[in-house]
Amino acid sequence: MEAGHWPDEAIQFRSCHSVDEQAALLDTWNQSYCQLSRGLFDGSVRWFMAGGVKVLVEKLNRTVYQRGCVSEHKFALGIPFQLEGHALLSGQTSHLDALHVFSGKDGFEFLSPDQHLFVNLEIEPEAVADLATRAQLEAVIARIGAKSGIVNIAPERLERFRAVLRVLLDSVSAAPRLLADRASVASFEKSIVYGLSEALHEFPDIAPQQRGEARIARNWQLVRSVRDIVEGSPDCPLSVAELCARMHASRRTLQYAFEEATGINPLAYMRAVRLARVRQELMHAATVTEVATRWGFWHFGNFASEYREQFGELPSETWRRNRM
Structure with missing residues (x-):
């Protein structure tokens, strides 16, 4: 996932030297960023569309106070690959072994730490063509809820979902033309939706007191x-x-x-x-x-x-x- 730029118009990459520049790239999230820790900002966003799923891989190297609001027709969450330091999402303690839900009518506020690498998924259920996959997605959304915040996951299950994401991102990186193939896109959507469903299956409540x-x-x-x-x-x-x-x-x-x-x-x-x-x-x-x-x-x-x-x-x- 870290090996170079993804060389195709279907896969976009931008490096950023200010938080405002980076926030603007997540245009559908209506983001505003405020840099809290001192020093030169160095961030980046990679993104692409696969059917009803938009993938955004975001890196930050400074503590940032983020605010945003995702369209009510979309479900958005982040999976941390690197999260080192103090972090909060909508008033809840953020940590590595948690899904970070950014959608919900009240918007979100996220204090992200200096070392931050997230794979963000923005999913539009109505754009998922396969009806069974869409039904499974709606079940996932119903279980997670329609409010921003932290969903704690058993660490081994979340790590398996990270492995699924690594394989998907590496495959798209190696062959961007897959994004133009309808069957491949449907398979990508299924891998995301059912991977999430598996991660949520019988997860324990490990929330702080x-x-x-x-x-x-x-x-x-x-x-x-x-x-x-x-x-x-x-x-x-x-x-x-x-x-x-x-x-x-x-x-x-x-x-x-x-x-x-x-x-x-x-x-x-x-x-x-x-x-x-x-x-x-x-x-x-x-x-x-x-x-x-x-x-x-x-x-x-x-x-x-x-x-x-x-x-x-x-x-x-x-x-x-x-x-x-």
Whole structure:
């Protein structure tokens, strides 16, 4: 799966050097990404269609706060091949031995870690031609449920499904013309759907203790509320003291919630979100200074240094690149 690019128009590949560029590639997921950990971003997406199944292989090398919403007519889930570090999906603890469900009318929020390699499956049931396969898919969806979150799987069963995916992806990589063959596409759909069904068969409930999950969910909700405040307008909190006043919460409450939910403190989180908004607005801004001050960065030397630590380049370099 990692051996080179898939050399055919039916199989697309893009490497990305910003989270916004990568989020745009998952266009049907209505994604927005915010980079939290510092350093140059290096990501990629490979994708192709096989009948009613769209496969997206996504790599990330930075902690990213993702938000999105998949069309209600589609079922979307991710299978982790590499997931190292603190991660949450819609307030639930994310880990390697779990299916990650991204579909559902309420959308999803995903805190993904620095080391992240997922095979994402976007499936449109009505586009699956074989009626028996479609019925089996609908049974799988009914069992998983129509809400984003974590579905824990027995590790050996999920590893068998990963093996199925490796074989499918390697075969398509070696012979992209298979995607133009109706019988091969039908076989691909069956392998995905029945492989999922087998992975879900008699899986044990290995979810963490409900009390701990409830606490994580509350902290995650607090983080979401803060993000809405910070992203909503340049008139956002610039200090933890101001944030505490806006949220009617103590500094200790915020500190604990952020460290458990995101792994960083509230001030670092607010700075990361504000820097992300600056980077987005630099695409169309008249000057760097205009955008920096709008988002509360008045010490330009410190701003340039923080921006470079976060994204691996100076703000002036981002600004100039978008004018070429």
